[in-house]
Amino acid sequence: MEAEIITIGDELLIGQVVDTNSAWLAEQLNLLGIKVHQITTISDSHEEIIKTLTEVSRHADIILLTGGLGPTKDDVTKLALCEFFDTYLVFNQDAYENVERLFRQRGFLMTEINRQQASIPAACTPIPNPEGTAPGMWFEKDGKIFISMPGVPFEMKSIFINQIAPKLAKVNNTLYILHKTILTHGVGESFLAQTIEAWEDNLPSNIKLAYLPQPGVVRLRLSAVGNNKSLLENQLNEEQVKLLHIIPDLVFGFDNDSxxxxxxxxxxxxxxxxxxxxxxxxxxxxxxxxxxxxxxxxxxxxxxxxxxxxxxxxxxxxxxxxxxxxxxxxxxxxxxxxxxxxxxxxxxxxxxxxxxxxxxxxxxxxxxxxxxxxxxxxxxxxxxxxxxxxxxxxxxxxxxxxxxxxxxxxx
Amino acid sequence: MEAEIITIGDELLIGQVVDTNSAWLAEQLNLLGIKVHQITTISDSHEEIIKTLTEVSRHADIILLTGGLGPTKDDVTKLALCEFFDTYLVFNQDAYENVERLFRQRGFLMTEINRQQASIPAACTPIPNPEGTAPGMWFEKDGKIFISMPGVPFEMKSIFINQIAPKLAKVNNTLYILHKTILTHGVGESFLAQTIEAWEDNLPSNIKLAYLPQPGVVRLRLSAVGNNKSLLENQLNEEQVKLLHIIPDLVFGFDNDSxxxxxxxxxxxxxxxxxxxxxxxxxxxxxxxxxxxxxxxxxxxxxxxxxxxxxxxxxxxxxxxxxxxxxxxxxxxxxxxxxxxxxxxxxxxxxxxxxxxxxxxxxxxxxxxxxxxxxxxxxxxxxxxxxxxxxxxxxxxxxxxxxxxxxxxxx
Missing domain, CATH: 3.90.950.20 (CinA-like)
Incomplete structure (x- = not known):
């Protein structure tokens, strides 16, 4: 199963904000066995949103959107979604009560624009957002799934982990992509590459190696693709053991270690x-x-x-x-x-x-x-x-x- | 003038690395009066690179690519560029001497794969990269400019600032997009929006406002578009002065301040x-x-x-x-x-x-x-x-x- 990620926001296209959502989402989708085909960043523009949705839905099964759902006037995603799905905004009582609760908790006064956040397209299944005022939205059209989420990273993450990931896991249960990352410290990328060349050349054909250098650290990422999850896990473990024999002193950790x-x-x-x-x-x-x-x-x-x-x-x-x-x-x-x-x-x-x-x-x-x-x-x-x-x-x-x-x- | 940014790397699509290059590049391009239309992130795949280059070059004047030029085997950009521009790799003496110099400086031994980095497509103008082993490349085709840069952020930045930006400034001298960012601390996005609503509603039509919230900070970004640079600067200064009268206590800085x-x-x-x-x-x-x-x-x-x-x-x-x-x-x-x-x-x-x-x-x-x-x-x-x-x-x-x-x- 393949996914496309669309991130929406002028702030991303003028470089004021670094898009960290896509990387996080891509990692989560991979864990669910969903491969990300492409990430596209577009402006807060009605036309661009509709054009991009039309294009990417041709070659993906799942389309995830982030951004453009905030309370302020630069946000246009919701109206563009209404046009794309040929629907209209309706008031949602649950979403309204959530906004009210959040404002009460924080001791802030509720404003008219926050009230508007409780209106959502009639054609979607709303996804509650307990951390923020804009609910997520789940649409289905022509056998494809479209998911719109707020752009604020911690709201998006909370919605995805607690509500979207479990739903997606049910939809997809065929192909697995597993990763194993080995963290090294002390030598540069090309020296490392030469040291482990023979091992790299003998990797099984369904396993790919990538070098990810950062100041002071080179991460080696193995990616294995296949239908049998435990077989993939065994393959990755075997290769890791072999690698550790070659460079025992350079490896300090694995995967999400730091x-x-x-x-x-x-x-x-x-x-x-x-x-x-x-x-x-x-x-x-x-x-x-x-x-x-x-x-x-x-x-x-x-x-x-x-x-x-x-x-x-x-x-x-x-x-x-x-x-x-x-x-x-x-x-x-x-x-x-x-x-x-x-x-x-x-x-x-x-x-x-x-x-x-x-x-x-x-x-x-x-x-x-x-x-x-x-x-x-x-x-x-x-x-x-x-x-x-x-x-x-x-x-x-x-x-x-x-x-x-x-x-x-x-x- | 419009630009497209293409970032290449499997590591971006599985979420192992956050793409910080695009945001930085977008900001720099904006300073040169070049608007970024879209950012597309694709995999280290020969076919995807060629397909995306073909697509984006339809609606952009300048296409910037980052990534895929490293010394290791997961990098395929250079060969894809050869096919797209119908050219072939040739050995480049200057690039070779640069690689040699870097290795001498760092006290490392030069490897065969580093030697290969000195081969570049015959159809391009090479862009020296004093900070790293992979040179940048400048292509022109059908009136459009294609620039390929390494993905390592500090190498890319150094090449762009010192060599590409001056060349682009000569190409583009028509439209300006200026930004002014006002940094606030102490209140949330929607409360802020309500407080400054009247001012926002009266902004000139060529000025756009965006709210960029982060933990503890909401940045207000004004973007002005037009042909007269000093007029735009005056407009932005005027609006900034008005805003400071409304929320003097919340503002702690501007633009790249922290x-x-x-x-x-x-x-x-x-x-x-x-x-x-x-x-x-x-x-x-x-x-x-x-x-x-x-x-x-x-x-x-x-x-x-x-x-x-x-x-x-x-x-x-x-x-x-x-x-x-x-x-x-x-x-x-x-x-x-x-x-x-x-x-x-x-x-x-x-x-x-x-x-x-x-x-x-x-x-x-x-x-x-x-x-x-x-x-x-x-x-x-x-x-x-x-x-x-x-x-x-x-x-x-x-x-x-x-x-x-x-x-x-x-x-």
Missing amino acids: MESVVGQLLRMSGKTLSTAESCTGGYIAHLITSIPGSSFYFKGSVVAYSNEVKVSQLNVARQAIIDNGAVSEVVVRQMAEGVRKNLQTDYSIAVTGVAGPDGGSEEKPVGTTWIAVATSEKVVSHRFHFGEHRDRNIRRAALAALNMLRQELK | MESVVGQLLRMSGKTLSTAESCTGGYIAHLITSIPGSSFYFKGSVVAYSNEVKVSQLNVARQAIIDNGAVSEVVVRQMAEGVRKNLQTDYSIAVTGVAGPDGGSEEKPVGTTWIAVATSEKVVSHRFHFGEHRDRNIRRAALAALNMLRQELK
Whole structure:
């Protein structure tokens, strides 16, 4: 079964908003064995919506639309749907009560435009949206399914997971597309490709490999297509085992893992605690760690020591060490790691100091130069890295490298 | 002049990667007066690429492609382009030397597949890519322009800004589309819409308004279309002034501003310094602040006090205050703000303590309950907020609310 995704909104076509809905929806549809053929982004225009619906419904079984259902005047999807399905708007009592309830809860006054959101095309099955004021809509026409959802990501996700996915699962039960993703850290895409070339060349014909590089991480995605779900699962597991024999040191996780979730799990299993001392990463490592629910079990806190005074006063770094070696140096990063571990009384600590850029670089220590240390009760491990010239990528890569050093200590 | 964007990659259609390139490109094209008609995302498939190129080139003057130029085997764009333009691959010495240079710089060994990246279609004008191994390509056919770029965002951006945009600016010099975005914090979309309804109804016919809500922020985007650039600029400025009279307290910035850049600018202008003490936000506020280049001028550091012990030992919070009131309380947040301001010796400080979720909520303090304080040399201001049920949105909204409280003190 094939699906088409249509995302509607001028904001997407002028680049003010990045479309994250499509990627999320595509992933969910894949889990249901529905392949996404194409994603099309169009403007808030009556004509474009009708034209695109007409076109994509030729070669897809399921058409999903997001966006254009908001309360404000730039939204035209509902009227375009009425024309496409040759129907008209009717007042829906349930939708109205939902809008009323939401406004009461939030202590806001209900406005006339919110009232209008309770009108929906007569030809559709409304899909309640407990998280927001615009209900979803399910249409069927000429054997095809059309689903319109709000564009606000958390409303769309809630509607899809709780109401649309179960309905779609009943419709589709033939072809499976399974994915397995292997997460690597430490080498670039082309070096990785050469290392695993023989394995890649011998993959079964129903399995495809893709390389997905990000700053600091290359994800390897295996996609298997077939009718027998458990056979596909076995195939993917087998290939994963083979791959792990080739690059055991580069793999840090699978599928929806992240470096911070993997490190978090290792800490939780070992019952150990962590603190961080961050200069150039500015709290980003602490943010990554605390983005994981339950991180309070192992993470006690961080000292973001952006200025040298704070390194001295809060982390016990010797003033003379900074004067002699500069803040971006092995001596200082080791003292930072030891200082935060002692002050916050944790089993492990991570420290980072570097030149994130765009300013602050020198010939000896150009932008991207970064020292990272991991301290335990027995030792301090430290490494020098050279990342690149771009501030945001340097921060991201330093954080990943630091978490990976800790991961290696925890293994 | 109208453009179409085609993004190529299976990873986009299974939802493993969010397409951020299109939004960025659309914004850049708009600045050049080129309107994006549609964005289409297709798979790494020879047939799909040719079919889509054929289709979109019917109604666009400029067609931009991203993706499918990487060194690994899942990339097919270059061969599809050869077929579409009826041409063949030739070895390009400049591209080859660029690949060689990059590998030398990074200390990596060059592989055979990297060598292949120096082959490009004979019919194109190659566009050098100093940041990566795959060059861009500029084709012309039947009066239309086709531009193929790598999918790695920073390579694509660098090529576009430095080489493609200047070429496109020469091609197009007729219609302008200008945007002005006003950033608001503190009220929801529909309340905002009602407040500014009269102003919206009286907008000139060549100006469109869109509401772009995100957790904690609603952006209002004005788009003006016309042939006279300075006239459009005047129109937008006029409307902005009118709007500021209606909602002066809700507006915190414009266009590419962010809450953290606005706060950073206010601090820099006033020569004041800042520290933060973060519990539930886990370093995210410090990360936002330090994502701004030059933030070391005003930001000294942060104490991420995730555990109660750290609140006591590093922020001088009274143990008894936590026992009596709980960590999520007005007393504690005020002591956190005072503690960090004193210990890190800054003019201002921000403190946040709350229940981010999914666990840790109670009847009295449900998930989303958050206390925020801002301390100055004269006083401490504190407020209680109730955000929602979702961890990541709670962290984001708490950080924005905290920075906004500081902004109001700085004004």
